[in-house]
Amino acid sequence: MAYIFNMPDVGEGMAEGEIVAWDVKVGDQVNEEDTLVEIQNDKSVEEITSPVTGTVTKLYYEEGDLAMVGEPLIAFEGEGLEDNEAEAAPASTPESPAQEEKAEDPAPASNGGGSYYKFRLPDVGEGMAEGEIVSWLVSEGDTITEEDSLVEIQNDKSVEEVASPVAGTVKKILVEAGTIANVGDVLAEIDSPEHNGEDDGAEDTSTPSQPAQEAKADEGNDDATGSAASAPATADPNRVIQAMPSVRKYARDKGVDISLVNGTGKNGQITRDDIDNFDPSAQAEGSQEASQQPAPAKEEKAAKKSPAPAPTVSNEDLVERVKISPMRRIISESMTTSKFTAPQVSLFMDVEVSKLWDHRKKFKGIAAERDVKLTFLPYVVKALVAAVKKYPMLNASIDEENREYILKKYYNVGIATDTDNGLFVPNIKNANQKSMFEIANEINEKAARAHAGELTNEEMGDGTITISNIGSAGGEFFTPILNFPEVAILGFGAIKQEPVVNDEGELAVGRVLKLSLTFDHRIVDGAVGQRCLNEVARLLSEPELLLMEG
Known part of the structure; x- marks a missing residue:
């Protein structure tokens, strides 16, 4: 019977690992607990x-492949052996059923008859x-x-009052005060006889979907340059339209696709004047110009993380190409993420x-x-631990999903160690x-284990703050990069x-x-960082104080 063994998670939440070396080949007889393969995870090589x-x-992969x-x-x-071939199929196999399931999902704009008017969080700031x-x-x-x-909404810069787009009775408040809501989330339901069943913004987000799909299908067609093809391309299917129901009806009566109209009212609200002044031909020209503009900031950030284009080499005979090792690739990815x-x-x-020298x-x-x-x-x-006890924001991390700081009451100090195999x-x-x-003793023992490639994930995981010693290489000041998700790293330079x-x-x-301190400005203010560095300096200049600080 065929038994398939899937790639296990050999690191803390790792998504992939590189096949460093196979210890078996096709046809080999193996026993339970025999070593099969060496996998490079984010921090070490695991058997x-x-x-x-x-x-x-x-063997589903060759050495050097990412699994x-x-x-x-x-x-x-x-x-x-139990036949688990069907169960162990790659995760990508159910693509078709997933697509069918997605196709069967109801459109988000569909509210059903008889429901109350849904009031959604509008964009009350510049692209919030x-x-x-x-x-x-x-x-x-x-x-x-x-x-x-x-309701009063806090955007990136101020608190804004948001007005009701309809008249009626507030039936249900769905999001409590103090809660973070995304633009487009339903905040409340209003019983408005004239508008029940309508969804603030949903009607317009669904309108351009079909033209957008057609535009996508025609992508690359040199003939598709008319306004009919270009105008729908400016409609953002995720945009929440800020417009009163009366203005929406006015737009429908005039045959204007309100999702293409830019609002000039408060917080980008679309008015009747905006509908009257809307020029479809100008919008089409604008869409062509927009297609030549730089990508938004969010896309730009993603682009920065994409691999850079291969450099141009004028003379291949005078260069040597060295394959990037798994550890060097992981270091590169970690530094980029940080x-x-x-x-x-x-x-x-x-x-x-x-005095410290003596x-x-x-x-x-x-x-x-x-x-x-x-x-x-x-x-x-010892000095760093004593300092961050006084300034705990530097011995912390950020839980972005829950919007919380995690202040750690334990002190696991990382020591950046340079080896032939990487950092x-x-x-x-x-x-x-x-x-x-x-x-x-522990610093020396772990440095030896690092050079021998024997460190475990446990020895490298759950750090709270890091020290990088450039002084051992003769360096002085430098700008160490955070060992993410830690929020501070102390650079230790030479003593001269x-x-x-x-x-x-x-x-x-x-x-x-020479001391250098790098910190995450999202959680540590400059003055706090400087006070912490001052404390480290004070303790190192008077080493006997370390006994007092414990």
Whole structure:
């Protein structure tokens, strides 16, 4: 019987993994728990073992291929194996049924007869996608007239009152104050005899759907340049139309597709004058011009994440092409995600650390007696933990889906480690609970494991803040990139002898450390970041304070 083993999730929520090496081939007899394949996930190379005993009949991927989690990876045959071939089919197989199901979904504009008028959240700002319900100005059961204020909405810049497009009785408020609603969401139902069954904005979002599909089908046709083909292309099927029912009726009577009309009223509301002034031919010309304009910001952001075009090489004989390793590709993707997700700010500071230098020199021999290599890094770990205890926003992450900050009361400090195989970030778990010597030992042990490629996901996962040591390579100031989703990273530069002014106001030679702090400006303000950096500097300049801070 054919048993198919699907690609497992070998990382924290990974979606795909690269086949680094197969440890079996077709025809091999394997036992349960035998190693089948090595998979590169986001952080390390993991060995995948066999869940069954049997004979390998098929390998679905070659080395170097990307395998999606849940897709067939390897097939077996053997006595007692359950035939799961149908169940293990690729996730893409049910495409046709999914399309049929989608086709059977009712159109969103269809409300059915007898239903109340649906009042939807309009766009009350410049292209806003959502707004917060600040307060309702009416209650269920209230009688309202057209243009009465219904609700206060917080957009990106201000609080706006939104008026009722119809007269009637408020039957149901569907979204409570304090809730975030997306543009187009139904906020309330109004019993308006003249307009019951209508859906604010839905009528117009469905109107251009067929022409839009036809326009898409004709894409690339050089003859499709007339206004009939170009005008519908400007209709956004997701746009919520702001117009009173009387204006909608006026547009229908005049044969104007209101979804193509730009509103000049408050918050982009369409008025009768807009209908009267609408010029279909001008709109068609506008659509042709619009097709040549740059993509919107959202599309531009997505485009930035797309692979760059291949560079032009003038002389192939004088270049060497090296395949990007799985780890380097993952580092690239992680850095890109970090830069395009978090607005990052970096601060820099010189710190006179002669006392730190002497302190390490004093205890270096004692550490060696305990087989501990004492560097400056453990001091930085202790100082950073003490600082973020005072400024917890830097030991946090952002839950964008629930719009919450996650302030972490544990301190897992990542140590960026440069190896021949790429950059790894093992972290010191619960660094606040460990001694200087314990931290030093753990840093050295994990660095050795990183160089040997032996780090586990557990050793690299659940970090809360990171330290990057460019000083070991002779660097000074730099702008470290966040180890996303962390919101802060401390750059540790070289310690060099430089002229300084001492406490007596005299010029002297001191030992100066360069510190760089990068943070996510969505959660950490500049002043908070600077105060945290000041605290790190204070503790490193007076290392005995680290004992007081614990």
